Amino acid sequence: MPFRPTLLRLCSDDPKLYSFLSAVGSLAASHSGSRFPPAGSLPASHTPAAYNGLMSKYSRAGRHDEVLRLFRSLPFAPTVPLFTTLISSLAYSGRHLAARAAFASLLRSGLPLTASAFTALLKSHDAPDFVDRVFRAMEASGCSPDAAIYNWTISMLCDFQLVQEALGFLDHMLENGPRPTVRSFTAILRTYCEQGRMGFLEEAFRQADVMRSRGLSMTTETVHILFDCLCRDSRFSEAVCLLELSEELGWDVDVFCYNTLMSRLCDIDDFARVLKLLVDMLKKGIGPDMLSFTIAIRSLCQAGKLRLAKSLIDDKGIKYDAVAFNTLIHGFCMAGDLDKVQQTHMDMISRANQLAEYGCMPASKILIFHQGVVEFGVWTNACHFILHTDLDPNKLPSPNVILERQQNNRQKVLRRST
16 A cells, blocks of 8 residues: 555655655565475486486575475485485474484495585584594595685684684685685675674675686675675765665675664764665565564654654555554654654554464464553653563453553652652
């Protein structure tokens, strides 16, 4: 449902806000969910490649029990790729002992070992000292390590904040091979960003330059990390400049980059640039997600533009979750507008079925505001929210009951002050 013209007229005196609401009002919300094979599926043909393809799909979907089911029902002897998919799936599901047992079965089968199988084995250990044992075992079996196992090793070392050791593996790849990939650099870039130590930003961009000098193109994930680095270091102007020059640089900028920058700008109360970025995103054909609009609502609330924030959340074409509603409720609460708090609270309940249908949050888990202190008609405490995991929406307290509780709190405060 598009915005009503009356809502646009409310901000006709502010061209930026008018442009913002006009752009958002023209947005057609569309969501497409990813599809995974249903439980109990079988491949179309009884070949190792078909079985491995279906097992890989189940593994990516987190259905590791289905991977094990297919492996146990193989109508032929398992191959090395099938063993590898099984070991990886067991490792990802946390069944590390089972993954090592599957690798032992692969050894007993007499099949030739591959670098992919050793990479899957490495995933079943979360200790850096196991890396050396795996590489020695590969050497003993005459199997040469590939980029994938180096990448996994670098990622594991970065998880343990062993950046220098990870850089040692990367330098070995650069000097001796195998040729590094973008993933070889991504884990190191992310660690530099997360550490936040002095000079982390310069080092992250230096590694990005090394990556490009090796003929590797920036991926969406790499761009995400660099944008996060800039925002963590409060270099918002540089981040905006990169957004504007993204096409010229060949960077694949998506909604995540915009949300990251918008969120950081919202933290410093720069609501004008938040709305401008949202409009720019729409103009470039990058579809904002629910987080984008929630950030915009939070920014408008912080700027005191509560009426405009309310008009955003009233748009039925955008399916908001409870976080967006609670952001607006908190804004009205801080402004002392109890009527709007109650109205938005009831709007949230009335749209609970829509939220549950969209998959944001079941109606039984809606967040509701709980308490505040009323003094001379103004709320001096921000209300906070409590998650009721077993709450029946039909038994939520009415606005009158909530108001009575607030009045009782006020009486308690007055009694303590006398």
